[in-house]
Each structure stands twice: as structure tokens, then as C-alpha cells.
Amino acid sequence: MNNATLVAVPAGGGTAVVGSVREDLARYLASGGDSALRHSPEAALAAIRAAELRGRGGAGFPVAAKIEAVRAADGPRVLVANGEEGEPASVKDRYLMRIRPHLVLEGMLLAGHLAGADRAVLYVSDAPSARSVRRALAERAAAIFDHGPKRQAPTEVEAFDHRQAPAERVAGVEIFDAEPGFVSGEETALVRAIDGGPAKPTAKPPRPFEQGVAGRPTLVLNVESLARMALLTRFRRSGLLVTLSGSGAPPVLTEVPHGVRLAELAARFGYDACRGFLAGGFSGGLLPPSAGGTPLTHEAMRAIGSTLGCGALVAIGHDDCPVAAAADVLAFFDRANAGQCGSCVKGTSAMAGVAEALRAGTAVAEQVDRLEQWAGRLRGRGACGTLDAACLTADSLLRHFPDEIRHHLAESCARCVRLPVGADTRFRVHPPEPEEG
Numbered sequence: 001m002n003n004a005t006l007v008a009v010p011a012g013g014g015t016a017v018v019g020s021v022r023e024d025l026a027r028y029l030a031s032g033g034d035s036a037l038r039h040s041p042e043a044a045l046a047a048i049r050a051a052e053l054r055g056r057g058g059a060g061f062p063v064a065a066k067i068e069a070v071r072a073a074d075g076p077r078v079l080v081a082n083g084e085e086g087e088p089a090s091v092k093d094r095y096l097m098r099i100r101p102h103l104v105l106e107g108m109l110l111a112g113h114l115a116g117a118d119r120a121v122l123y124v125s126d127a128p129s130a131r132s133v134r135r136a137l138a139e140r141a142a143a144i145f146d147h148g149p150k151r152q153a154p155t156e157v158e159a160f161d162h163r164q165a166p167a168e169r170v171a172g173v174e175i176f177d178a179e180p181g182f183v184s185g186e187e188t189a190l191v192r193a194i195d196g197g198p199a200k201p202t203a204k205p206p207r208p209f210e211q212g213v214a215g216r217p218t219l220v221l222n223v224e225s226l227a228r229m230a231l232l233t234r235f236r237r238s239g240l241l242v243t244l245s246g247s248g249a250p251p252v253l254t255e256v257p258h259g260v261r262l263a264e265l266a267a268r269f270g271y272d273a274c275r276g277f278l279a280g281g282f283s284g285g286l287l288p289p290s291a292g293g294t295p296l297t298h299e300a301m302r303a304i305g306s307t308l309g310c311g312a313l314v315a316i317g318h319d320d321c322p323v324a325a326a327a328d329v330l331a332f333f334d335r336a337n338a339g340q341c342g343s344c345v346k347g348t349s350a351m352a353g354v355a356e357a358l359r360a361g362t363a364v365a366e367q368v369d370r371l372e373q374w375a376g377r378l379r380g381r382g383a384c385g386t387l388d389a390a391c392l393t394a395d396s397l398l399r400h401f402p403d404e405i406r407h408h409l410a411e412s413c414a415r416c417v418r419l420p421v422g423a424d425t426r427f428r429v430h431p432p433e434p435e436e437g
């Protein structure tokens with residue numbers, strides 16, 4: 001399969017954040033960059049609230065409410081930009097950091113200012129992304145050092161002092177080299193890692209906005225959420241970055257308006273003839289072809305029992321099989337879970353075992369019954385969302401693909417026999433390589 005991700009620039013521009021050339025500071029400022037930093041905090045927050053911006057990391061929590069919660073807590077406060085894109089089918093965050101680092105930095109400056117943070121951390125494991133943001137920080141430091149007041153260039157951390165007007169300071173950002181992994185970017189795992197512990201989730205409460213990095217109130221925002229915040233004061237509306245991949249066509253990263261229908265998007269990029277989708281990366285379960293009329297919004301996806309998540313969609317093509325897709329995703333969760341919660345460790349392993357038996361044509365009806373019971377009973381019993389995502393994968397397979405289940409119980413599936421095994425092999429998408437500007 002051709003795994004090079006195409007970047008599709010939407011017609012009409014507008015809030016388009018996509019492009020193929022890495023944007024340096026001069027280019028960024030020439031196109032109106034950093035203008036969000038000239039607004040009052042009240043105006044910027046009002047724009048975020050009016051746009052009903054929701055987090056783009058997966059949970060979809062309202063961004064303005066998160067900012068207000070941290071702002072209301074006693075300081076000192078911390079901002080963490082979450083650039084750890086652990087969803088194998090998503091590339092948008094790495095793309096933004098590699099190609100539009102100044103947009104991410106502007107969002108960080110703005111968010112830090114709104115929350116009253118005096119420490120800012122970018123949490124990222126992707127080395128090219130970290131390099132690109134470090135280079136962007138150096139460009140900002142050089143701009144101030146060369147043209148600003150004659151003083152020593154500030155250190156990155158000093159420069160994030162929230163008492164300075166945001167437009168006048170360098171985007172001082174600590175870059176934390178994160179451990180890659182599916183649970184590493186979960187917000188309590190990230191707090192734990194920055195504080196020197198393992199990148200594994202902890203029980204909630206407390207949530208990071210109450211007690212996060214070094215015990216301080218911490219605002220954790222995904223890098224796309226930050227980029228969107230920076231653009232909102234300019235455009236007043238917000239799009240959605242979508243990674244679309246799967247069998248049949250090359251992966252594509254594009255920006256769509258909220259509410260575009262799944263089938264319309266799939267048809268635009270050659271994914272229309274398929275047997276279903278994995279939604280929300282691996283977190284939203286399987287969708288049947290009949291879900292094609294669903295608008296891509298948090299509410300509509302939730303209404304059909306799925307999630308928009310990080311906006312990644314994987315098409316299950318006609319040569320593919322929903323049972324094999326579910327088996328690969330459950331096996332991935334079985335490997336990727338943090339090994340902390342008994343229900344998750346045993347539950348994902350047991351569900352993965354039944355799905356694998358179905359794929360191999362060796363499962364019996366009693367196993368399918370047990371799979372159904374686990375998918376219902378184990379929900380909400382893990383410290384993070386991994387176990388729930390595994391339950392949703394199993395439950396959606398059983399609900400939407402009963403004919404395929406019957407077929408796999410009766411005989412071995414010719415498609416499954418031909419398919420390679422492993423979610424990493426079949427569904428992992430690689431970010432586009434930036435051209436130098």
C-alpha cells in the first residue's frame with residue numbers, strides 16, 4: 001500500500017491551516033500571524049467561546065471552559081501543549097508542529113496568557129516536530145534580539161513570563177521529549193511524565209486543571225486546539241483537520257468544515273466503496289456504511305454511539321474485513337495498554353483473543369456471547385479511555401456487523417486469510433514530509 005500522506009488544501013482557503021511548505025517566522029507574520037496576541041484576553045476568550053471550540057485531542061471538551069477552570073484556580077499555573085499523537089491513524093498534530101510551528105506557538109502564547117501561566121511545556125515524542133518547534137523558537141528569539149530592546153536574549157523559560165505583554169515576548173517553551181505510545185498523551189500520563197514519573201495515566205480526580213504539573217493547576221491543550229485558538233480571532237470560525245486512510249487509496253490529511261458528511265468526504269478522496277470505517281482513530285469503534293450520512297461533529301458522532309475523537313477515519317475497503325479490522329485494533333490495545341488496571345489488562349486481552357479467534361475461523365458462539373458481555377460490563381473500569389475504546393470496538397463490531405460474525409462462526413473468511421495481520425502494519429499513517437520554505 002502507498003503510505004505517503006497527501007495534503008489536500010481545501011478550496012476557498014479561509015481558515016485553511018494546511019500547506020506543504022514549512023512556514024518560517026517572516027512568512028507567518030506576513031500572513032497575519034501573531035495577531036491573536038494583540039487582542040485583550042477577554043476578546044480572545046469570547047471568540048473561543050462563541051466558536052464553541054472543543055479540544056481536538058480526542059475528548060472534545062469545551063476549550064473555553066478548560067481555560068476558565070485553570071484561570072479560576074490559585075496560581076502559579078502551567079500550560080502544556082499536548083503534541084503526543086498516539087493514535088496510529090492520525091497525523092494532524094505532527095503535521096502542524098512540523099509545518100506550521102509558529103501557529104502552534106502563537107496558540108501556546110495565547111493560551112498561556114489567558115490562563116495566567118508562567119510555565120509552558122510542549123510535550124512531544126516526534127523528533128522532526130520537536131526540531132521544527134525548536135527552530136521556530138530560535139527564529140523568534142533572534143527576531144527580538146536583533147530588532148527589539150538591546151538586552152540579552154531571554155532564556156526560553158524566562159521569556160514565558162505572563163507579566164509581559166504576549167506580543168512582546170519570545171515564545172518561551174520547554175520542550176519535553178515524551179515517550180511515544182498510545183497512552184503517553186493521556187493528560188494525567190503526561191503530567192506524571194513531566195514530573196519525572198512513567199508516562200502512565202493516574203486515577204481522576206484530581207484532574208490536571210486542579211492539580212497538574214508540580215502540583216499546580218495545569219491547562220492541557222492539544223496542539224490543533226492551540227492552532228485553532230490562534231486562528232479564531234482572525235477568522236471567527238473553525239474547521240477540522242481530518243486524516244483519512246485505509247484500504248483503496250493513499251492516506252490524506254485535509255481540512256473540512258464542521259458538519260461535512262462522512263460519505264461525502266470519503267467519496268472526495270476515493271474511499272466511497274467501503275464496508276465501513278474505524279472512527280476517531282482507534283477510539284470510536286467501527287461504523288457501518290449506513291453511517292455515511294453522519295455529519296462530522298462531536299454531537300452527531302456521539303449520537304450514533306461513536307466519537308469524532310482526533311478526526312482520524314480509516315476506511316475498511318471491499319478487500320478488507322470488519323472482523324479483521326476489529327481484531328487488529330483490539331490486539332493493538334492489548335499491547336498498548338499501560339498495564340495498570342486489572343480490568344483493562346485482562347479485558348483487552350480477552351476481547352482481543354475472541355476477535356482473533358473469529359478472524360481465524362476458530363471461534364464458537366459462546367465466545368461471542370462472552371465478548372458481548374465484556375464489551376458492556378467493562379466500560380468505565382479503567383483509569384483512562386483505553387479500556388472503553390476496546391469495549392466500543394468489540395461492541396460496534398457485534399452491533400453493526402452481525403452477518404459477518406455469523407459468517408466467521410460458520411467458516412473461515414477468504415478475505416481475512418489474505419490480509420496482513422497487525423494494526424501497525426495496516427493502519428499506521430505517516431506524516432507528510434515538509435518542503436523547506
Ligand code: SF4
Binds near residue numbers: 345381
Ligand atoms: S485503562 Fe488500561 S491503558 Fe488506561 S491506565 Fe488502566 S491499564 Fe492503562
